[in-house]
Amino acid sequence: MANGSIAAPGLSFPRDTFAKLTPGPFLHAHLKQPEPVRPSGRAPEEGRNPTINTGSLTHSNGSAVVRVGDTAIVCGVRAEILLASDVPRPPSDNAKEADLIEQLGLLVPNVELSTGCSPAYLPGNPPGTHAQSLSYRVNSLLNESNLIPLKDLTIEYDEPAAEEAVLDEGPTTVVKAYWALYIDILCIALDGNAFDAAWLAVLAALQSTTLSKAWWDADREAILCSPLAADAHKVRLTSLPLASTFAVFSTASPLKQRHQGESWVIADPDGFEEDVCKETLTVVVTPKRKGHGGILRLEKRGGSIIGKDLMRRCVSMAEDRWSVLEAALRGG
Incomplete structure (x- = not known):
């Protein structure tokens, strides 16, 4: 510089360091974008494609x-x-x-x-x-x-x-x-x-x-x-019940009501997301045939964000994911 002073180095950390130091704000920064995306690059409602070898x-x-x-x-x-x-x-x-x-x-x-x-x-x-x-x-x-x-x-x-x-x-x-x-x-x-x-x-x-x-x-x-x-x-399988798990990430604090914070439903959470999210829902569905099938089990753990409307949305996503998982089983 003109006066001979040296500029202080900028504070910047690698992406993984931010994720470890502040996991909640790190995930929030990804989800609050105009087009939400998770740190893994997946959309919030996008599951991982399984590979099966028998x-x-x-x-x-x-x-x-x-x-x-x-x-x-x-x-x-x-x-x-x-x-x-x-x-x-x-x-x-x-x-x-x-x-x-x-x-x-x-x-x-x-x-x-x-x-x-x-x-x-x-x-x-x-x-x-x-x-x-x-x-x-x-x-x-x-x-x-x-x-x-x-x-x-x-x-x-x-x-x-x-x-x-x-x-x-x-x-x-x-x-x-x-x-x-x-x-x-x-x-x-x-x-x-x-x-x-x-x-x-x-x-x-x-x-x-x-x-x-x-x-x-x-x-x-x-x-x-x-x-x-x-x-x-x-061995014959009488049905094909398949499970889909969803996690909820919320910015609402325990002292505030639910509507005072933002929340996102995350399909098929990975390990990082599981550590940050405090509420999960597992939906087990079977194919609907001749009036039978549908929801076999609902397992909800922690939190209070998931209500009836959000649960219906998760069930709909689980039914859509059933065909993806069934195709992977058939191909395995």
Whole structure:
């Protein structure tokens, strides 16, 4: 300069530094633009496109690897035979199929967040509440959705009629065993919205699951399985419930009313957005066919921004996203 003084350097930080120092204002600065855009470059209502690969685990009955953004899930299904004689409390004859599957424990999911899947999960730490919560949510949705018909999981035997029985009386069909499916879900990379990715991996793995032909051998009094792949059959899914999670970012403070702040609905939030947003809504929908289908489950957590109108909007977006997820499952 003319007087010989040196100008002070300008204060500027890299983009990632601002995101870490002030995550809320950083996200707000993106969303308040004339055309709102998230830090990831997505529009507020834009979800990430999943990629699905099935059959990756050769020693399981079914498997899938699902990647949604930087969240990656591996799911493997292992089938074991449960003898009916080993069931401590046989179910009643008038019990519903869904109740039977739950009572017998024929679908057993377990979610693990592997060490190193995100900076929050360090070596040597015990399983946290997040993994336990995900296991519970997946388990309850499996039972609630009646996903697999009970007949596909039963091994029956036609007992011949006794000699003294009436001639017109045919053989009696009895259940000798069940197939129990152990569904192991491992998150190897976590960048938000773990439940949607985990549930998608479960559906993809179950779609690829094959069960050996099994029958009761009366002479040996044991269950035998055919070693031939041609005799195996795939597990049928009665429906295709798909989950979509939405987060709400709001500038309203706890001391102000809702209308005094701005709010945005964010579809398929990533890890950064999950840390900033305090309210989420998960919508599980099934395809509408012959008057059936629609909303299967709504899960709302935290906050008070989401009302009836906003919930209807999220349901509509979930129904639109169903076709995207279904196409990814079909292509996997």
